[in-house]
Amino acid sequence: MSARVSDLQYVGLAVPDIAAERKFFAETWGLVEVGERAGKVYLAAEGTSHPFVIRLRQDSDKKTDLIGFSADSRGDVDALFDQVKAAGAKIISEPGSAEGPAGGYAFRFFDPDGRAIEVVCDSAQREARTLAKGEAVPVGLSHVVLHSPNHKALAEFYERALGFRLSDWIGDFMVFLRCNSAHHRLAILPGPPALNHVAFDVASVDELMRGLARMHQKGIELSWGPGRHTAGDNTFCYFITPNGNAVEYTSDLEHVDEASWVPTTYEPGPSTIDQWGTGRIITGNVPHAEMTPDKGLWQVPA
Ligand SMILES: [Fe+2]
Known part of the structure; x- marks a missing residue:
């Protein structure tokens, strides 16, 4: 293996x-x-x-x-x-x-x-804290979504090089990859090579909604959501940071049984990315997409 x-x-x-x-x-x-x-x-x-x-x-x-x-x-x-x-x-x-x-x-x-x-x-580990019910802060990092001009080839690279496994596709344009039991820690979309968003797990849909309210109080505009995706079955609220990074609160991301999981190719469409049909009621927006290549490509990290 x-x-x-x-x-x-x-x-x-x-x-x-x-x-x-x-x-x-x-x-x-x-x-x-x-x-x-x-x-x-x-x-x-x-x-x-x-x-x-x-x-x-x-x-x-x-x-x-x-x-x-x-x-x-x-x-x-x-x-x-x-x-x-x-x-x-x-x-x-x-x-x-x-x-x-x-x-x-x-x-x-x-x-x-x-x-x-x-x-x-072998990084030095922190002591994780059990969050209180209703504490609307990230439990941890959930996933990153990337754009790539060669999204299928990039998915194959992550499978071959880092051992990612295919969880699901939406049509032939969005691929969801896992590296543990979480349905996806990485997903890839077509487009210029760039970061689409970084997602953080919150404990449940309750904390997702409380987090949405806090962002609103603090003047951080909702970019898309609240809603629930189909691939991964996770809830979502997307926001844009002060420097223009897209971030997501998500909950309920599906867990995959490695032995029995069979990938599905979902039919693309509004109800696939937004099961409840609520994602655009407040924002009116379609999901955030990055239109220009990341300026950090091929740079040895400082
Ligand atoms: Fe996401």
């Missing part, structure tokens, strides 16, 4: 106005700041043991710096490094000591679109 990553661990973002993004994630969105080092701010999610889930850095342009995936052991990191090399990816750094405050053992590479990716194990 090929080696597999075991979770989505963090997303690193560069933003022109780091003060605004930092305030948004820490005070409004509900992450907790866990450190600042060498110009980078690290934020964790209360309900998960990953040392951080968002890494922020100031830059003149908005960029996706890095996406981090967890591996279970050093042996897996080494095996994944071999798979990534065999898949033809450009290597940034070979397995060794991880950068950042949580340490660990990691390597970095560029995916075929030029996104910088890290695979890491």
